[in-house]
Amino acid sequence: MTQHSLTLVSKNKHFGGTLTKYSHLSPTTQCVMVFNVFLPEEAVENKTKVPVLYCLGGLTATEDNFAQKSGFGPRAAQYGLALVFPDNSPRNVRFEAAGANPDIGYSAGFYLNATKDPWDKNWKMYDYVTKELPAVLAENLPIGGHGALTIFLKNQSNFKSVSAFAPICHPSKSSWGLFAFPQYLGEDRSTWEEYDTIELLKRYKHNDEFRSDVKVLIDQGTGDEFLNPDRLHTSVLIETVKTLGLENQFVIRHHEGYNHGYYFISTFVNDHIDHHAAALGLTLRL
Amino acid sequence: MTQHSLTLVSKNKHFGGTLTKYSHLSPTTQCVMVFNVFLPEEAVENKTKVPVLYCLGGLTATEDNFAQKSGFGPRAAQYGLALVFPDNSPRNVRFEAAGANPDIGYSAGFYLNATKDPWDKNWKMYDYVTKELPAVLAENLPIGGHGALTIFLKNQSNFKSVSAFAPICHPSKSSWGLFAFPQYLGEDRSTWEEYDTIELLKRYKHNDEFRSDVKVLIDQGTGDEFLNPDRLHTSVLIETVKTLGLENQFVIRHHEGYNHGYYFISTFVNDHIDHHAAALGLTLRL
Numbered sequence: 001m002t003q004h005s006l007t008l009v010s011k012n013k014h015f016g017g018t019l020t021k022y023s024h025l026s027p028t029t030q031c032v033m034v035f036n037v038f039l040p041e042e043a044v045e046n047k048t049k050v051p052v053l054y055c056l057g058g059l060t061a062t063e064d065n066f067a068q069k070s071g072f073g074p075r076a077a078q079y080g081l082a083l084v085f086p087d088n089s090p091r092n093v094r095f096e097a098a099g100a101n102p103d104i105g106y107s108a109g110f111y112l113n114a115t116k117d118p119w120d121k122n123w124k125m126y127d128y129v130t131k132e133l134p135a136v137l138a139e140n141l142p143i144g145g146h147g148a149l150t151i152f153l154k155n156q157s158n159f160k161s162v163s164a165f166a167p168i169c170h171p172s173k174s175s176w177g178l179f180a181f182p183q184y185l186g187e188d189r190s191t192w193e194e195y196d197t198i199e200l201l202k203r204y205k206h207n208d209e210f211r212s213d214v215k216v217l218i219d220q221g222t223g224d225e226f227l228n229p230d231r232l233h234t235s236v237l238i239e240t241v242k243t244l245g246l247e248n249q250f251v252i253r254h255h256e257g258y259n260h261g262y263y264f265i266s267t268f269v270n271d272h273i274d275h276h277a278a279a280l281g282l283t284l285r286l
Numbered sequence: 287m288t289q290h291s292l293t294l295v296s297k298n299k300h301f302g303g304t305l306t307k308y309s310h311l312s313p314t315t316q317c318v319m320v321f322n323v324f325l326p327e328e329a330v331e332n333k334t335k336v337p338v339l340y341c342l343g344g345l346t347a348t349e350d351n352f353a354q355k356s357g358f359g360p361r362a363a364q365y366g367l368a369l370v371f372p373d374n375s376p377r378n379v380r381f382e383a384a385g386a387n388p389d390i391g392y393s394a395g396f397y398l399n400a401t402k403d404p405w406d407k408n409w410k411m412y413d414y415v416t417k418e419l420p421a422v423l424a425e426n427l428p429i430g431g432h433g434a435l436t437i438f439l440k441n442q443s444n445f446k447s448v449s450a451f452a453p454i455c456h457p458s459k460s461s462w463g464l465f466a467f468p469q470y471l472g473e474d475r476s477t478w479e480e481y482d483t484i485e486l487l488k489r490y491k492h493n494d495e496f497r498s499d500v501k502v503l504i505d506q507g508t509g510d511e512f513l514n515p516d517r518l519h520t521s522v523l524i525e526t527v528k529t530l531g532l533e534n535q536f537v538i539r540h541h542e543g544y545n546h547g548y549y550f551i552s553t554f555v556n557d558h559i560d561h562h563a564a565a566l567g568l569t570l571r572l
Contacts, residue, residue, distance in 0.1 A: 257299040
């Protein structure tokens, strides 16, 4: 038995590799966590170590959404790339508030470390995703080494690339953040900045503090139901990137008519996998 | 207002085209039915008439399963092919038995016309899928003209090709059919034959009664949880095809280790779309 032991929940062959769901008792979130992981054929057959892409679901997501609906399979298999799909919050934690509202609690972990009662005991998703899960994977699966935008910005030495679909760029100013952050983190807004892409970017006074070899890919549909009223603030991100002179590092694309859902994501999933594969130096095997 | 009017439920841009959910009041099933339809870009933009592929979900499916999880999008867009995803049973019909068991009632329509009370009023899925739905589509959407295996076998003049993932080949001998058919159709087994691929095939004494230009593609995973005990009877189909000398028309493939779920289906969905596109004379636009 390893330090972090995994329990098999389900296993499916998928594009020559396997899509497996595991559960494990997490010391970080103090509850049982579940994740899906895709291993390409060579990792399954020969236990060859392969690079890994973390796919973090947004509000309302579980470990299944991206795994089931994104259509990542063919491209991941062609690159020999592993993908990990964590759940986005603790589950089955026993207090009423956890399941009461779609914008906080279950499926709304915001990948932050909560500091306010009752959330502070279990809602440690930042530590779970950046520390515990990479360690669990490295120990149990043939995945090489140890996200979302804020996680990448604070961990540039651990991750090689990042991309996002329709992200909440500026949660401190978005109705979602204004609702959830005070409950998770308290009223002191300086604590919110750690989980706000715009605020983290503003810390880079000069563009040479931002790794010059990194490219960030962001896709946004113009038919997104959360653009009006604007809860995403993509325009603020574009402005901030320009002010900081980071235009060469950020590729922010708008796609006419696409909305916020998985039919949008699956349309462009190949571009995102290509983006990460390039950063990892992988080549497509046709 | 057309004869068959549709109500828009949701609309998503997808691979340049649209994935739309409609509801309509069905005179056939005497309730509100729901389906998804993918229209490729040219059908949306220019109302160009495009060929259509019917994707019928199996037990436990709704109109969403294949639409969301199969990964059909890129290939359908490349061919300019429409896909229709009907629900597989009536819904919201008010009698207890309808929602009580996963093997009969909701999500278990078996695409048959029920003749026994209480199912005979609403469970007319054969007529719904082969008659009403094609008429509804032709009237409302730029889809040219008006399946599952049995539907194809009885309607060879209406459909050009057929394929299936892990089908119940011989429901009269499968625990599913033995449970549901008496309730839907009664104890007279001759009425079951209309919905049993093996029995329908046996009606073809000579292979020249089976259209010689037709190829049937069937994919089956060897890790399918319904092979042991065998509830699918793929081996009986293979035997029947051989006896009838139809080996040239049936391509029945076994895939090592794949199970019964969508991670299996999405792995081979391109092959199925290619199969139907070839029958329709479509070419891939890369």
